[in-house]
Amino acid sequence: xxxxxxxxxxxxxxxxxxxxxxxxxxxxxxxxxxxxxxxxxxxxxxxxxxxxxxxxxxxxxxxxxxxxxxxxxxxxxxxxxxxxxxxxxxxxxxxxxxxxxxxxxxxxxxxxxxxxxxxxxxxxxxxxxxxxxxxxxxxxxxxxxxxxxxxxxxxxxxxxxxxxxxxxxxxxxxxxxxxxxxxxxxxxxxxxxxxxxxxxxxxxxxxxxxxxxxxxxxxxxxxxxxxxxxxxxxxxxxxxxxxxxxxxxxxxxxxxxxxxxxxxxxxxxxxxxxxxxxxxxxxxxxxxxxxxxxxxxxxxxxxxxxxxxxxxxxxxxxxxxxxxxxxxxxxxxxxxxxxxxxxxxxxxxxxxxxxxxxxxxxxxxxxxxxxxxxxxxxxxxxxxxxxxxxxxxxxxxxxxxxxxxxxxxxxxxxxxxxxxxxxxxxxxxxxxxxxxxxxxxxxxxxxxxxxxxxxxxxxxxxxxxxxxxxxxxxxxxxxxxxxxxxxxxxxxxxxxxxxxxxxxxxxxxxxxxxxxxxxxxxxxxxxxxxxxxxxxxxxxxxxxxxxxxxxxxxxxxxxxx
Amino acid sequence: xxxxxxxxxxxxxxxxxxxxxxxxxxxxxxxxxxxxxxxxxxxxxxxxxxxxxxxxxxxxxxxxxxxxxxxxxxxxxxxxxxxxxxxxxxxxxxxxxxxxxxxxxxxxxxxxxxxxxxxxxxxxxxxxxxxxxxxxxxxxxxxxxxxxxxxxxxxxxxxx
Numbered sequence: 001x002x003x004x005x006x007x008x009x010x011x012x013x014x015x016x017x018x019x020x021x022x023x024x025x026x027x028x029x030x031x032x033x034x035x036x037x038x039x040x041x042x043x044x045x046x047x048x049x050x051x052x053x054x055x056x057x058x059x060x061x062x063x064x065x066x067x068x069x070x071x072x073x074x075x076x077x078x079x080x081x082x083x084x085x086x087x088x089x090x091x092x093x094x095x096x097x098x099x100x101x102x103x104x105x106x107x108x109x110x111x112x113x114x115x116x117x118x119x120x121x122x123x124x125x126x127x128x129x130x131x132x133x134x135x136x137x138x139x140x141x142x143x144x145x146x147x148x149x150x151x152x153x154x155x156x157x158x159x160x161x162x163x164x165x166x167x168x169x170x171x172x173x174x175x176x177x178x179x180x181x182x183x184x185x186x187x188x189x190x191x192x193x194x195x196x197x198x199x200x201x202x203x204x205x206x207x208x209x210x211x212x213x214x215x216x217x218x219x220x221x222x223x224x225x226x227x228x229x230x231x232x233x234x235x236x237x238x239x240x241x242x243x244x245x246x247x248x249x250x251x252x253x254x255x256x257x258x259x260x261x262x263x264x265x266x267x268x269x270x271x272x273x274x275x276x277x278x279x280x281x282x283x284x285x286x287x288x289x290x291x292x293x294x295x296x297x298x299x300x301x302x303x304x305x306x307x308x309x310x311x312x313x314x315x316x317x318x319x320x321x322x323x324x325x326x327x328x329x330x331x332x333x334x335x336x337x338x339x340x341x342x343x344x345x346x347x348x349x350x351x352x353x354x355x356x357x358x359x360x361x362x363x364x365x366x367x368x369x370x371x372x373x374x375x376x377x378x379x380x381x382x383x384x385x386x387x388x389x390x391x392x393x394x395x396x397x398x399x400x401x402x403x404x405x406x407x408x409x410x411x412x413x414x415x416x417x418x419x420x421x422x423x424x425x426x427x428x429x430x431x432x433x434x435x436x437x438x439x440x441x442x443x444x445x446x447x448x449x450x451x452x453x454x455x456x457x458x459x460x461x462x463x464x465x466x467x468x469x470x471x472x473x474x475x476x477x478x479x480x481x482x483x484x485x486x487x488x489x490x491x492x493x494x495x496x497x498x499x500x501x502x503x504x505x506x507x508x509x510x511x512x513x514x515x516x517x518x519x520x521x522x523x524x525x526x527x528x529x530x531x532x533x534x535x536x537x538x539x540x541x542x543x544x545x546x547x548x549x550x551x552x553x554x555x556x557x558x559x560x561x
Numbered sequence: 562x563x564x565x566x567x568x569x570x571x572x573x574x575x576x577x578x579x580x581x582x583x584x585x586x587x588x589x590x591x592x593x594x595x596x597x598x599x600x601x602x603x604x605x606x607x608x609x610x611x612x613x614x615x616x617x618x619x620x621x622x623x624x625x626x627x628x629x630x631x632x633x634x635x636x637x638x639x640x641x642x643x644x645x646x647x648x649x650x651x652x653x654x655x656x657x658x659x660x661x662x663x664x665x666x667x668x669x670x671x672x673x674x675x676x677x678x679x680x681x682x683x684x685x686x687x688x689x690x691x692x693x694x695x696x697x698x699x700x701x702x703x704x705x706x707x708x709x710x711x712x713x714x715x716x717x718x719x720x721x
Contacts, residue, residue, distance in 0.1 A: 074674070159583035190651060202587030240619070242568045242612075246575060253579070276650060278659070299673070304682050307624040313688040432701045439679040440686065491656040498663035499646055505670035506643025510636050513678075517632065528620030531563050539563030 016512030035408035044180045047093060052089045053079065070092030087116075096547050098417035108351030109211075110221050111360075117349025119222040122340030123150055123229060128333030129399075130233035131390060133324035133543075137535025138237045140547030145232040145241070148247050153225040156252030160202055161224060164219050165257035167198020169265045173473060175215055180207040182265050192275040194268035197261050218550040219347065220264075223291050224256050226344075230295030234303050235525075238310075238532050243523045243539045247302070250515055256294055269503060272496045273479040279493030282500040283466070285346035286365075288458025293504045296452020300441065301513040306525040310532055316409045321438050322444065327391050338371055341402045345409040348465045356475035363409045367402065370409075370421030374401015377425020385429075393429055396446045400428035400454040407458040411483045413464035420461045424454045427494030456501055463494030565618075571611035576634045578604025635677035640669025 016159045030457035060080040070076045082099050084091045134142045153161075161405040168184020171177065201208045204217060230247050260446075262269040262293070263284050273281035284290050308434050313319055324330060333443070346360040378397020382390040401421030405412075408420060409514075431449035468484035470476075476483050484490040518524065531539040538544060582601025588594030642665075649662020682690075 001631055045582060136717060152579060156579070159580055163587070202583060205587075222642070241564055242572055245572060249576070253575070253583075304678055307686070308688065310623055315689060316692070317689075423669065437647070437666075439675065440683050441679065491660065495656050495659045496662060498660060498667065499650065502643050502646035502663050502666040502670060505667060506640050506646070510640045510643075511672070513636050513639070517636075521613075522609050524616050524619055524622070525622055525678060526622040532623070532695045541564070 006517055018183060023182065029055075048483040049093045050091075053093065053096060057082075057422075059089050075117045084412060095161070098397040101507065102505040103349075105174075105176045107353040108357070109215050111352040112175065112347060112350050113214050115343035116198075116219040116222050118228065118340050119219075119347065120336050120340075121225060122222075122344070123147075124397055125333045125336030126226075126229045126233070127394065128235055128329040128336065130333075130445050132326040132329030132333060133233070134236050134322050135535070136325040136546055137537055137544075137551060139325065139537065140541045140543060141545075142232070144237045144541055145239070145244055146229055148241075148245060149228045149232055152245055152248035153228045153252035154221060156202065156249045157221050157224050157257070158217075159253060159393040161253045162204070162220065163201040164197045164218060164254070164264045165224075166216060167200040167262040167265070168218070168261070168267075168467060169198065172212075172216070172350060172356055174349070174353075174357070175296050176212040178210075178212050178216060180210045180213055180465070181216075192271070194271060194275070195261065195266050196268065197258060198265055216350070217274040219350070220260070220324070223287055223344075224252055224260070226287075227256050227291045227295035227298075228252055228290070230447050230451045231299045231302055234296075234299035234397070234443045234447040235306050236528055236538065237445050238301075239306055240523070240525060240527050241536075243519055243525050246523065247516055247519055250519075251298060251512070255298065255508065255512055256290075258511075259294055259504070260290050262503070263500065267466065269496075269500055270477045271476050272499060273471035278496035278499070279463075279490055279494060280475075280479040280481065280483045281485045281494075282496050283411065283462050283476060283493065284407045284459060284500065285410035285462070286406045288403060288405075288455045289456075289500055289504055292403045292406060292503050293455030293459065293501075296448050296455055297504060298511040298516075299443070300448045300452055301509055302516050303443055303448065303524065304513075305516050305520050308440065309444070310529060312442045313440060316416050317440060324392065326442075329397050330392060334398050336445075337399060338368075338402060341367055341406075345406060348410065349466075349472070352397055356471040359410065359472075360468060366409050366412060366414055366417035369414055370401040370405030370417045370424070371398050372401070372403070373418045373421035374425035374428075375428075375487065376493025377401070377422045381427075382424050383431045392446075393432070396428050396432070397425035399422040399450045401452055404458040404461060406455075406464045408465055409447055410472070411462060411485075413467050413469075414463075416461075416467065420458070424457055427453055427457055439490055456504065458487075459497050459504075460494075460498055463497035465494060466490075482553045493555055562620075565615070567611070567615045567618075571615070574604055574608040574611065578608055579600075607682075623687045625683055625687050625690070628684045632678065632679040635673050635681055638673030638677050640668045640673075642666040642668070642673065644671055689701045 021230075036316045051524065060078045061075045066075055069123050070282075079091055081094055082091050084095045086092075122333050123146060127143055130146060131142040166181050172183040181198065181200055184195040185197050185199055186193045186195045188194070198208075201213065201217075204213065207308060229252055231248075231251070232239075232244065261267040263282055264270065270276040270283035271281060282289075290429060310360060314324060318403060342364055346363045349357045349360055349363070351357045352360055372397045375394055377397040378400065381391045382388065382393050401424045402433050404420050404424035404427075405417050409417070412420070417540045428446065428449045429454040432443075433447055435443055443449070462483065462485060464485045464487055466483040466485035468482045468490070470482050484493060487496045516525065527540065535544075578601050579603070581597050581604060585594050585596070585598030585601050589598060644666070646663045646666030647665065649659055653659055653662065
């Protein structure tokens with residue numbers, strides 16, 4: 001904040017306190033002028049603003065006033081709550097300025113942390129959706145994957161993932177600057193410098209032992225875990241628990257943080273604007289690409305390797321519906337996810353005070369609108385083509401709309417959000433059909449379509465629908481101005497988004513595929529046919545999710561036995 | 562085999578090795594860091610060998626071997642798409658040209674992901690094989706589902 005703004009703010013605060021409120025009693029003068037303590041020297045002139053502050057402090061309510069109670073709330077929170085550097089001298093303009101700065105950062109800390117807590121709760125939603133869409137014989141296994149992925153991701157991210165992603169991300173004014181995160185490994189190409197990965201923040205030790213760093217760690221960690229848990233749904237009902245555990249650690253340590261650094265940590269995708277003039281660089285407000293596409297494309301890579309569930313496809317290639325065991329869990333899980341998304345998108349401002357952060361209300365509304373139209377898109381599509389407003393696809397339509405609006409939520413208007421969500425709702429239905437019937441890839445929960453396909457659509461939609469009205473501190477990715485898409489006159493932003501999509505497909509997918517192929521050679525992804533047919537709960541987890549349920553024998557199981 | 566004590570031991574060793582390795586990376590400039598790097602890498606290698614040694618105990622999976630080379634070719638084609646996109650950034654300076662090369666790169670990557678790799682993995686898919694030609698096949702169909710209304714196939718299962 002410019003210095004003159006600070007002075008004006010202090011003056012306004014002081015005059016409001018001094019003249020706008022009538023105290024019951026005048027407090028005794030608390031401060032001794034500095035000149036009185038040193039009579040031998042000429043008295044230093046007291047700045048008018050400081051004098052006014054001290055006058056206001058003198059009139060502030062005393063502890064005796066406050067002891068009488070403050071039912072109207074007009075006596076609580078005054079200049080007496082300002083901690084002056086010199087208690088004897090009383091409050092100064094510098095004290096007031098410091099307090100304003102700390103208040104701004106405190107508001108942003110609380111906002112970011114609370115939003116992070118909401119995102120963490122999305123894990124419960126994912127667990128319910130994924131388990132509900134699986135058969136009862138695999139319920140414990142699916143729930144456990146969703147439970148343990150949190151620990152695997154958190155550990156890996158603390159060890160090294162956070163350092164790779166955010167180790168060079170210093171400079172965020174919302175959170176106090178994050179100055180300890182000041183080392184990005186870069187290379188030179190095309191006559192410019194391009195960031196590849198961060199180098200500070202391992203173990204949150206040393207200089208990273210910092211209040212702002214802790215806040216950004218928590219917020220980014222829960223985002224990373226969201227990406228990891230996408231894979232567990234796509235590969236459910238036939239994935240070895242140990243291989244899932246190992247690949248989750250690797251994804252939390254390497255795959256996710258690498259792309260997140262390129263997009264959010266000061267890496268090369270974010271530099272496309274400053275280095276090549278491509279819009280404001282790759283813009284992904286809350287992670288349609290960073291979180292959802294990374295998770296969805298990794299899910300596709302693992303699904304290809306692990307193969308379809310026994311009984312999914314017939315010999316002629318036609319698919320069989322394998323119904324989930326609990327539709328109520330699925331839909332309640334979708335609601336939990338939609339609730340958590342209010343942390344995901346509005347929280348990605350990383351603050352509620354200053355730097356254009358008052359847009360949080362707009363972001364929340366665009367988020368809920370896209371979820372709404374996504375649900376309508378899926379319901380209408382299914383109703384028209386299949387004759388029923390299918391429940392599971394309705395839930396996926398909601399999630400698809402939310403996934404798609406995640407990247408553009410900070411840059412688009414409400415009508416644009418509604419269009420983006422509607423397209424996503426139809427796209428998820430078409431994509432589920434394509435992946436199952438054309439690719440012959442078995443995705444029990446539709447995660448590849450919901451997160452992969454719609455994540456890419458969300459990234460693309462920034463380059464189309466961003467309206468140039470957002471203003472997060474006057475610039476984005478170091479480029480002055482607001483993110484503006486093709487429909488509002490900036491084709492170069494679309495180019496930056498397409499480079500991001502190409503990177504997701506070409507690098508993130510390939511890296512995930514290569515890592516999981518190596519794990520296939522070393523550990524093996526797939527459980528045995530016998531384990532799969534009997535259900536993974538007993539062989540993999542040691543106990544049934546629902547021990548009192550009576551299983552209906554499947555014909556194929558009798559055949560295998 | 563399913564989950565076992567051996568798996569648990571090797572996974573624990575993997576976690577410890579990863580932690581030590583990351584400690585080595587964090588302090589790689591010093592001698593202690595280099596020592597930790599070596600120690601962590603060694604532990605990861607031992608855990609990998611341990612995993613590989615117990616892999617065969619898992620029992621027969623339904624997945625049949627498919628052409629390994631083509632899997633890596635598919636991955637290569639996918640990566641090639643990104644190279645095309647980046648090459649376009651270097652070759653042209655106008656927005657239209659860069660958008661063209663980015664779309665071309667996306668097309669090449671999509672060809673790898675949506676055609677080469679699925680075709681490779683499905684070439685020997687177990688569900689294609691007739692029952693009785695292998696101990697691992699015969700798991701193709703799952704008839705007898707009657708939890709839905711006739712003529713209605715729910716979304717998460719089969720949308721056609």
